[in-house]
Amino acid sequence: MRIKLKKPREFFDRVMKNEKASLRQLSEQLGINYSNLKHYSRGDRTMPQEIFSKFSNINKLSAIEKLDDNWGAVKAGKISAEKNDMKKRMSNVRSYRKIVEIKIKINEFFCEFYGALLGDGCISKFKDYEGKMRWIIQLSGNKTLDSEYWKYLQNGLREEYGMYSYYYEYKNRNVCVLVIKNKNFSLDLNKDFGFPIGVKYEKLRISGKLMELDWIFKRMVVRGLFDTDGSIYAKKNEDYKYPIISISSKSNKFLNQIKNLLRGEGYPAYVSGSNVAVRGIKVVDKWFDDIGSSNGRNLDKYEYFKNNKRLPPNIKGL
Secondary structure, X not given: OEEEEOOHHHHHHHHHHHHOOOHHHHHHHHOOOHHHHHHHHHOOOOEEHHHHHHHOOOOOOOOEEEEOOOHHHHHHHHHHXXXXXXXXHHHHHHOOOOOXXXXXXXXXXXXXXXXXXXXXXXXXXXXXXXXXXEEEEEEEEEHHHHHHHHHHHHHHHXXXXXOOOEEEEOOOOOEEEEEEOOHHHHHHHHHOOOOOOOOOHHHXXXXXXXXXXXXXXXXXXXXXXXXXHEEEEOXXXXXXXXXXXXXXXXXXXXXXXXXXXXXXXXXXXXXXXXXXXXXXXXXXXXXXXXXXXXXXXXXXXXXXXXXXXXXXXXXXXX
C-alpha cells in the first residue's frame, strides 16, 4: 500500500512546525533517507505505508489517498484502454507539434536529463513521408519500474523550458517511452554538448563542457545515468549484506570516464566487465546523500536496505 498526499507541502510544513525540525533533521530522527524525504515533500513520489506510519503520531491529516502497490500499472491499463485506437494516438502526437525555440540553461535539471539521455536515450533524424527532415529525442524504459521517473523528466522539461514531450506506454510490451520533437533542442545537444545522433555506444562521452563544471552539476549527470542504466543490488555469496551500485554501458571508454570522474570525488570506483561500480555500506550511503536518485526503483531499494540491513533480489513491491 502506498500513500498519496493531496497537499504534501502543507503536510510537511505542519510536521516541521510541530517538531521544530528541518527536513534533514526529520530525516535523521525518523530514519528516512533525506533524498527520499525531499521527493515526498514535493509530491514527486507516493509514500510507502510503512514510511507514512512514522508520521502518524505527529501529524493527523485526512487529505491522503491510499493506493494499492500496483496503482501505477492499473492506471496505465486504463489509459491504454482509452487509447486503443491508432487515430487517437496520432491525434495526441499532433497536439505536441508546437515548436518551442529552446535556449539550453545549464543547471542541475539539465545535467540530470543529459545523464538520463546518455543512459536510455537517443537522438534520431529521418525523412518523413513528405520528404521533410525530422529530429526526435527518445528515452525508453521499463513500464513497471520507470513510468514515474519518465513523467518526472517530462514535468521538468515543461517547467524548465516550456517544452512539450509525449509519454506513452506500449500495450503489449513492458515498455514506456518519452518522445521530444524539437529540432533546435536536438541540434544543440549534438553540436554544443557532443551527444551523438544515431547509434551512440562507441561515441558516448560526458560533454567536455559539462566536465568543466563544479561537482554539484557533474553529480547530476551521474544521477541521470544511475537512474537509467544503473542499479543497486547485493550478492548472494555475501548474504546480501553489502550493497553495490553499478552503471552499465557497452563502451569501455565511457565506463572509464565515469570511473575517473567518481574517483576524483573520493568514490573507490572500478570497472568490471560492462559495468562501473562502487560497493560497501559507507560508500553507498555517501552516494545517496551526495549524488542521490530521482527514480523510485533505486530509492525504494536503498530504503529497504537501510531498514533491513540486507538487499535480496526479487523483493515484493520493489
